[in-house]
Amino acid sequence: MDKFDYRIDETAEYSNATAPSIVHLNERNYLTFEGQGKFDLNDATFKDTVAAMYDLADGIKQAASTSKALDWFRDYQPYPLNSYWRTDGSYMLMVKQPNFTIPELLPVAKEMVKDKYPQEILDNIHFTRQEEGYEVQSNNHGPLTADSTVWDTLNKFVDQHHLTVTDKGHREVYLTNLLTTKSDDWDILVRQSISSDVTKAGLGIITN
Template sequence: MASFDFKKEYKEFYLPPKKPQIVEVPVMDFIAVRGEGNPNEEEGDYKIAIGLLYTIAYTIKMSKLGKHKIEGYFDYVVPPLEGFWWQEGRTNIDYAQKENFKWISLIRLPDFVSKEELNWAVKEATEKKRMDFSKVEFLTYEEGVCVQCMHIGPYDHEPETIYEMERFAEEQGYRIDLAGERYHHEIYLSDVRKCKPENLKTVIRQPIRLL
């Protein structure tokens, strides 16, 4: 039996078209790590956060081979890395000021993973890796109505795609709503270490509300 793959089962959220579309995103649970600063810094907080997330994600996935059995477990493909991004005092993203980024890095959790099971995974990973996983948290998030689009190309070219998304949203009677805990959202479908910048696939999602 093939492993459950979120990208294939929920194509509307992970494989949108290259033209903007409106989507309503339901409540989802995530492993999350919060931080700030330039994500491109070598040995920086962002890259450390990604390492923490994947360690916990694979601790949960591979629990099937150990003594700890998670109720309702089914085999699955670890979902792609995601990120919420914002900059204090702004209602858009200034890509020239990456040092001012605040972010929450995320990996989606299957529904069978409770907060208690995540706590088990953190404890397990801490003991095995002898690392500090205290920044890892269980995050439940309801994104609501958004405009989204598949962006192909370098991250620094995202503003062109975002402009098209904003224009489309306005044509549909909406405006971008980056306020409070509604964030610019990216889902990374390509491995940046193995993919040419011009071929990178990134789902971009922006929260919206009626005009």
């Protein structure tokens, strides 16, 4: 069986288009880390946490490829890092995991990197399963700031289609690796949660 690559098989959900679209984030597995503060790769702890998320996603893939506990396995490209930023100053770092993965793979992956990262960081990275509903999205090229045009793009789309934003926070999906790509070349997919009545608007909705 061919390798699964979200960049090929889920291009609409991980779009680099600036034209807005709507995705339905159904139930899926995630690696998650809950934190407090702001996006700052100059902060050593935040940078270490980001790096640990990338490494653990790679470690789960490696563990899954040899695990006898899985019902099945398909080689895959690890999903991109994403984050959800709340208005109270808290955030969640997340990396989607294939549906065939299981929580028991995370301790194996942590063992692989235990000497690279503080134990406090590793202890606070968890394997979860959750459904997030509908989000409107648009791509931002370069660093994301309060003045980025993506906010106007999303606001105009929401207003034009009479949609309801249900959370003042937002999600950032890092289509390029934050640690190996220059910030001017980042592609960040920005998403905002919207209510389920989007289905009445007659818009195309992407579901994976």
